[in-house]
Amino acid sequence: MYISKLNIKGFRFFNDNFTLPLNKGLTVLVGENGSGKSTVIDSIRLLLGEDEYNRSGISLNDFHRPFSVESARPVANIRIDCIFDELEGPEQIAYLPWLKPSNVNQAELHLEAINKEDARGRIRKNMWGGTSRRGIFEWELVNSINCVYLPPLRDAEEKLNSYRGSRLARLLTSLNGSGDEDKRLEEKVKEQNNELLSDPLIKSANGLIKKCLIDSVGEILGQDVSIQFSEINFNKIIHQLRLLFFPEIKEGEIPREAFRDLSENSLGYNNLLYLATIIAEMEAKNYVSTTSLKVLLIEEPEAHLHPQLQTRLLQYLQGAAEENNIQVIITTHSPTIAAAVGLDPVVVMSSSPLSQERKAIALTNCGLDRKTKFFLERWLDITKSVLLFSKGVILVEGISEAILFSEFVKRVLEQETLEDYGISVVNIDGIYFKYFMQLFCGYKIVEENFESCDNIPIRCVGITDCDPEGSNIGEGDGNNIDGCKNPQRFLVHDLRNHTSNCRLSINSKTFEFDLALEGNNLAIMNLALENITETDGDIKKRARIAKSMDWRSTTSCEKIVEALLLLKRIEKKKGEFAQELAMLLKSEDEPDFEVPSYIRDAILYVTGKSN
Structure with missing residues (x-):
């Protein structure tokens, strides 16, 4: 069971119906700032009742207001819907009220909020499961879903320290399951307390406190006291535990006194410890319930991590999601992360600056055949994956074009830069334009029937060489390309005829030669x-x-x-x-x-x- 689709309308950035496809294991939401990634995460939190960070719920500011001079009035309501997919036998029974009559392998959950405060200043919300909102809503089903949220600026040290409801305490509670470990742990602490009380120093301190109490109020009004090493109730014991660290993993047992407090650790490694504790908690819940959905929401997992650790962490999260049946949804601005997980988990979120139309495009829906997908996954490294965060992309054949392009732009745009437009130049080290442009063009390039498919809705242009036969210089002018040897030349006319998103610009011979003729x-x-x-x-x-x-x-x-x-x-x-x-x-x-x-x-x- 997992959330396969999310629909949002009227919530913050999203006015019209916004549909987001989600994967069973890992989904990586990438895109520029303001594309709505955090809004997606918050909508899931609202729907699943995640409240670890004390979110108060929906406020009046959450209702979408158009960026329009004519009308900036907020919308009348917010609507958030999700589809759960691949429900199996026990899950179908557990979530029976939410099942779709037409497909018992799917379930629905809905939330609607009205733009009006009640007498207490709260926004009225209505939730229902399934297709009818008239039935009695069972909150137990929502509460059975284990949803954990990690914000972008998280305090991992605080969450791993000893306090009521700490992540470490939650992990131990999950591992305890049926409660069989309670008495064993309590007996051990009780023995330690008794042994400590027999120590002469402790007995002396305990007796002195008792004497002072008697001296102050007398035996009739006084109270007896006993020094105790720790609480002997299971819940109180686990809330006093905290995590320590040692800077490396060694063979054999490391002496306990060698471990240090988390305040002495780096922010990045504390984040890793925090994530590991949460994954361990969710893995422990597998032994307790097989029908509970586990959702992990992480904003900017790259925080305080160098590129190698980012790559390793995402690969770990991807494996943990599959092995432990956890749905992991992350947002990121890191090209390293976007390049580390392959194409299947990546969903690109983009927005039009003029229409404010927002789209979420799963890269696997962009018409990628097996060869194209394999090629892109090998080539989308940290330098090339920036194209997933851009407002426009320029593809060039080699290092010469990549080095000189920024200077060309200043001359064409009169000192403006591509950074002013949010556009990236990507060196593809060859003429592999059709593979990259498949992400943007909106039709299947490899097929002759020009079947349409999803695409990242930004402009992409390629700069390529004609490489004419023999002395046929000057024939490749962008229109007459018959004299070119370049096997990608067919894209010049194909793209112009079938998409407004992509173009291939071709010269008469080669890059340096054409520069020299001007x-x-x-x-x-x-x-x-x-x-x-x-x-x-x-x-x-x-x-x-x-x-x-x-x-x-x-x-x-x-x-x-x-x-x-x-x-x-x-x-x-x-x-x-x-x-x-x-x-x-x-x-x-x-x-x-x-x-x-x-x-x-x-x-x-x-x-x-x-x-």
Whole structure:
């Protein structure tokens, strides 16, 4: 049993019906700030009655108000619904009032809140299970669901220390199950108390306190006293326990006095101890009940953890969710986490800045065939997974384009940057555009019938080389691509005809060659070549001459010859050349440099300045 679908309407960010698909094990919600990830978590908390962090419930501020000058009135009600899926025999019996008549493997839970306070200043809520709201609602069913929430700024040290209701006490209560361990633990503590009381020092202190009481009020009005090492009631014993740590795991038993208080530990490792205690508690509940749903909600699990620990933690959570039948739902801003778990758990949340329309897209619903999925899971590392958090994506073939692109953008957008638009440049190290664009285009690229599928609703553009046959330079201009060897060239027309979300922009030959043909670019490009050439030979001498020429006054044939010569000379050091050229373009002198039209068009498209 797990929550397979969540519907939200009128709650905070979400005005219209918002539907979120959820996985049986791990679901990772990624997306930019303001996409509604925390609102999703809070809606689940409201529905399942999670209150560990003393949430007071729904307030008037929770009712959606449109960002509109004409009308900013809040909506009349909030509606949150969820579908539970894959209920088996015992679960169908336990949650019988919530079952769907049309499908006994599914159950429903609903919450509705009216935008009106009662006499006590509370918002009236109504909850019901199943399809009819008229039946008697059994709160025991909601209370049987074990929902735990970890906020983004959690105090792990406090939650693991000794106090009533601590996480450690909850774990021990869960392990106790039927209560068979109560008497055994109580007897041990009782024996320790008796042994302590027989110590002369303790007996002396106890007798002295008793004497002072008698002296002060007399034997008739006085009270007897007894020093005790600890409470002997099971519940009070476990509430006094606290967790200690040792900074490494060693073979053999570590002396107890070597362990330290959590206040001496790092914030990151305390977070890991906290998570481990919660997972252990949920695992312990498997021995108590097989019909209780266990839901773990975690916001920003990356808090205070370096990348290797983030990866290891998420892989652990993914395994623990499957092994212990726990539904884990996390939100994250970490590309490391987004890259660590594969594509299946990832749901991208996005919003349109103009319409405020919000969508949740499960990557597995984006029409990924087996080959595409395998490819993306190998390539979506920490540097490339930033595309899941962006408002737009530019895909480039190699390191040269990636290094220079920010300088091109400043020239096209007049000193604005891609960061101003929330757009990321991703180097895909090749021409694998169809695999990445499958996430954004909205149709199955590998099929000829152009079947539609889900997509991340942001713009994506690719920058690629024509690589023409022989001397067919100039034929790959974005429209006439017949002379190109590039096997991805079919995407140029396919994307333009079947989606408004993706484009592939293609040049006439290669990146550096096309740069060289524009305006007087050959001058500064030869200056870059001169700077990276160590020996004072023919290459450096020719570059010194070429950097001083006015290439605007030369013929196109002369430019092509010089561009081909430059391309040959930087063939084995394109990355170094791009780095030097980027430094020259970034200098305060603002050198004369023009951006090729195919790159300019791509920048204008992805920023929404053109179609």
